[in-house]
Amino acid sequence: MIRRLTPLFLLAVIVAPASAAELLDEQTGLIIDSGWEIVRVHCGGCHSHKIITSQRADRQTWLDIIRWMQATQNLWQLDPATEAGILDYLAKNYPPQAKRRRAPIPPSLMPLPLEDRRSQ
Template sequence: MTITLPVRPLLLALALLVPPGAAAQETDPESGLVKAEGWEVVKANCTVCHSAQLVTQNSGSRNHWEKLIRWMQETQGLWQFRPEMEATILDYLAEHYGPKEGARRPPLPRQLMPDNPYASGDDAG
């Protein structure tokens, strides 16, 4: 005996199993960057000095990305951006490579931590 379900309810049921925002985003095959507003500016400016993988494997808030840009400008020779270009880059990075939920495990409870061999008397624990 074969049970046949109508196609529309089946597709709807499958669509409900996919979390919002998890729909496949088109990526640039060369860089791996998500193709969305600003991606070409990011690719043109960020991949001059390093692989796009350095971007795609990281995540952070807009503030985090801005601090990285400032660090690269102060220590790595990254040029200054026009304000509107920097805003485009930061908007893109914060939107597509923003903080990840649950990306880090919670800290271990103290009782599960090993004793610190360098701690003095009262600090060892």
């Protein structure tokens, strides 16, 4: 029984991480998921796609970024369907990260202020 299961188990270990990983487009670094080509076409003309892949934001903030570029950086008007496709893709694939920082250190673990250390 064990002998019959081992190859299957090994296969699962080898295959599982690969299927869980996101597929990235080699040229742009964009996550390949529905809508990624609209983003490739509309969002790489003025700056690297890396400026996008290094950003995390919710849908509203992505929209604010687009509006900001339209107001100040000559980004063209996007038709509503295109804009919705871009926002769907960005909000799904580049959402806010839950925890980018460690929790604050509790006061009891912080060093004493310098004055208090001198008097000890």
